[in-house]
Amino acid sequence: MPKFSRRSKEILLTCVENLQVIMYDVVAITDITIISGLRGEGEQNSLYRRGLSKLPFPNSRHNAIPPALSEAVDIAPYPIKWKDTEKFYYVAGIVMGVAGMLGIELRWGGDWDRDDDLHDQTFMDLGHFEIVR
Numbered sequence: 215m216p217k218f219s220r221r222s223k224e225i226l227l228t229c230v231e232n233l234q235v236i237m238y239d240v241v242a243i244t245d246i247t248i249i250s251g252l253r254g255e256g257e258q259n260s261l262y263r264r265g266l267s268k269l270p271f272p273n274s275r276h277n278a279i280p281p282a283l284s285e286a287v288d289i290a291p292y293p294i295k296w297k298d299t300e301k302f303y304y305v306a307g308i309v310m311g312v313a314g315m316l317g318i319e320l321r322w323g324g325d326w327d328r329d330d331d332l333h334d335q336t337f338m339d340l341g342h343f344e345i346v347r
């Protein structure tokens with residue numbers, strides 16, 4: 215059974231408990247790594263400037279003022295192959311299935327408007343999941 219690295223566990227601790235619960239269930243099914251949880255101002259604005267995030271600090275769901283935790287998490291299939299988008303879709307299906315079974319509403323970066331249409335996106339962020347408030 216796959217397990218998280220120490221680094222993945224540390225990042226996951228910066229995320230709200232519901233995201234932690236989901237991701238521990240997911241990693242028991244398929245190997246994933248945690249890429250990003252809570253982001254401070256410098257990191258967020260750097261990603262924004264490079265076009266890797268749509269939102270400047272503090273508007274991303276990854277942004278919170280500690281001790282508040284991130285309501286978003288970025289993950290990747292492990293081992294990481296960024297161009298293997300099929301694997302990202304496979305993992306996202308598992309994440310959304312696990313969240314649904316746990317009764318936790320998530321929004322995925324491959325279906326921002328949550329209409330189950332995966333072809334109407336303008337910004338794909340296939341490893342991004344956030345809690346629906």
Ligand SMILES: [Zn+2]
Pocket residue numbers: 250276286287288339341342343
């Ligand atoms: Zn994200």
